Amino acid sequence: MATDSWAQAVDEQEAAAESTFNYLPISEYSKLTLPFLSFFSEDKAAQSLLNKLIRNDLVNTTNQVEVLQKDPNSPLYSVKSFEELRLKPQLLQGVYAMGFNRPSKIQETALPMMLAEPPQNLIAQSQSGTGKTAAFVLAMLSHVDPNNKYPQCLCVSPTYELALQTGKVIEQMGKYYPEVKLVYAIRGNKLQRGMKLQEQIVIGTPGTMLDWCSKFKFIDPKKIRVFVLDEADVMIATQGHQDQSIRIQRMLPKNCQMLLFSATFEESVWSFAQRIVPDPNIIKLKREEETLDTIKQYYVLCNSKEEKFHALCNIYGAITIAQAMIFCHTRKTAGWLAGELSREGHQVALLSGEMQVEQRAAVIERFRDGKEKVLVTTNVCARGIDVEQVSVVINFDLPVDKDGNPDNETYLHRIGRTGRFGKRGLAINMVDSKMSMNILSRIQEHFNKKIERLDTDDLDEIEKIAS
Numbered sequence: 001m002a003t004d005s006w007a008q009a010v011d012e013q014e015a016a017a018e019s020t021f022n023y024l025p026i027s028e029y030s031k032l033t034l035p036f037l038s039f040f041s042e043d044k045a046a047q048s049l050l051n052k053l054i055r056n057d058l059v060n061t062t063n064q065v066e067v068l069q070k071d072p073n074s075p076l077y078s079v080k081s082f083e084e085l086r087l088k089p090q091l092l093q094g095v096y097a098m099g100f101n102r103p104s105k106i107q108e109t110a111l112p113m114m115l116a117e118p119p120q121n122l123i124a125q126s127q128s129g130t131g132k133t134a135a136f137v138l139a140m141l142s143h144v145d146p147n148n149k150y151p152q153c154l155c156v157s158p159t160y161e162l163a164l165q166t167g168k169v170i171e172q173m174g175k176y177y178p179e180v181k182l183v184y185a186i187r188g189n190k191l192q193r194g195m196k197l198q199e200q201i202v203i204g205t206p207g208t209m210l211d212w213c214s215k216f217k218f219i220d221p222k223k224i225r226v227f228v229l230d231e232a233d234v235m236i237a238t239q240g241h242q243d244q245s246i247r248i249q250r251m252l253p254k255n256c257q258m259l260l261f262s263a264t265f266e267e268s269v270w271s272f273a274q275r276i277v278p279d280p281n282i283i284k285l286k287r288e289e290e291t292l293d294t295i296k297q298y299y300v301l302c303n304s305k306e307e308k309f310h311a312l313c314n315i316y317g318a319i320t321i322a323q324a325m326i327f328c329h330t331r332k333t334a335g336w337l338a339g340e341l342s343r344e345g346h347q348v349a350l351l352s353g354e355m356q357v358e359q360r361a362a363v364i365e366r367f368r369d370g371k372e373k374v375l376v377t378t379n380v381c382a383r384g385i386d387v388e389q390v391s392v393v394i395n396f397d398l399p400v401d402k403d404g405n406p407d408n409e410t411y412l413h414r415i416g417r418t419g420r421f422g423k424r425g426l427a428i429n430m431v432d433s434k435m436s437m438n439i440l441s442r443i444q445e446h447f448n449k450k451i452e453r454l455d456t457d458d459l460d461e462i463e464k465i466a467s
């Protein structure tokens with residue numbers, strides 16, 4: 001594709017996004033199946049949704065589960081099969097119909113606690129994709145009494161889209177348990193004043209959920225038996241969500257089971273979790289550490305973006321690269337580079353900030369399937385996305401934070417490998433100024449790992465790095 005058509009595609013997307021926003025009232029916006037998320041493309045919520053959309057498997061972690069029980073004398077339960085949980089037959093059927101053969105790590109530890117009598121509170125942290133959603137969905141479905149026609153479980157999610165994704169899991173898992181009904185407490189879902197909900201499970205965003213419990217009284221909070229707070233780390237990143245969640249929690253009865261899930265566990269999440277979940281059991285599943293040990297790192301000296309592109313072409317000319325990811329600082333550079341590479345005959349995928357989340361998921365999926373060999377992206381777009389099979393990572397621009405300092409964490413995440421995918425990798429950094437050389441040196445110092453210079457005009461030298 002030529003540069004012009006890339007530029008045109010971007011213009012068209014931006015125009016479409018603008019016109020959608022201009023003409024949609026807020027209430028309509030939330031009714032869209034997958035609304036534009038571009039204005040919070042940097043957001044954790046978009047990232048989390050993207051991960052969910054492109055994932056169709058469990059992330060396999062080898063690390064151990066860490067269980068900190070509130071009562072250290074109580075036995076540490078763990079099950080190895082869904083049968084051992086003595087689930088209702090309809091639910092077991094649902095689980096198997098989804099293709100789950102046995103519980104994931106977090107499920108085998110969390111489910112016995114969540115299904116215990118009397119109900120136990122739980123704070124659980126494990127990386128995205130490890131089966132948390134399926135775990136609490138099973139807990140909710142197990143605890144409701146379908147004969148009671150009123151809400152018994154509340155589940156709050158940070159955004160409409162994430163609520164919808166969880167709702168889908170409830171629907172799939174509860175497929176053989178049709179007596180249990182689900183309703184979405186989301187902006188735009190307008191109910192008649194004075195009505196009382198009959199559905200047993202309510203899933204939604206904190207603001208609407210709070211309104212439905214207090215202002216409109218569609219829900220009687222005193223009858224709630226299970227309260228789930230999903231994606232707590234994403235939740236607290238949004239202004240107001242913390243307070244709204246706490247206000248909902250305060251309306252619930254003392255014996256209501258409180259469950260909180262998070263993919264990460266920084267201090268802010270932890271203190272929020274403790275405010276919202278009294279007397280918790282705590283489960284943590286540590287993410288495997290990324291390391292630079294198996295990565296060969298190089299830098300190339302250039303004077304301009306054109307020179308960087310030239311160096312890139314030389315690298316491509318000298319070594320066979322199955323799949324590469326190229327990171328640029330701005331959308332503009334990413335678009336330009338993708339155009340130039342396409343012109344050279346490469347099959348290029350471009351991940352750009354103005355794309356809808358669904359479009360971005362499609363791009364990553366195609367790349368993952370090997371339909372394109374090069375993925376050009378900005379860091380914002382690719383943050384938190386794991387494309388494991390990539391063996392070459394090119395920092396067309398070095399990662400910096402908003403103050404222009406080296407972003408070591410991003411550097412590690414872009415090129416690092418976990419022990420499990422301990423395949424050798426190659427990272428090439430493009431340096432085009434004194435400033436970027438300084439950033440490179442600081443990255444090198446930070447990781448205490450030498451980054452060698454590579455002369456891209458010397459084809460023999462390039463060939464050597466691949467061997």
Ligand SMILES: Nc1ncnc2c1ncn2[C@@H]1O[C@H](COP(=O)(O)OP(=O)(O)OP(=O)(O)O)[C@@H](O)[C@H]1O
Pocket residue numbers: 048051052055056057058059099100101102103104107126127128129130131132133134135263
């Ligand atoms: N026991 C299981 N066996 C096989 N697949 C599973 C199992 N549990 C969950 N999955 C699948 O693994 C994927 C990830 O699960 P899930 O969405 O529950 O993870 P998560 O930890 O909630 O992720 P996130 O933090 O993004 O919400 C889903 O596609 C889900 O269908």
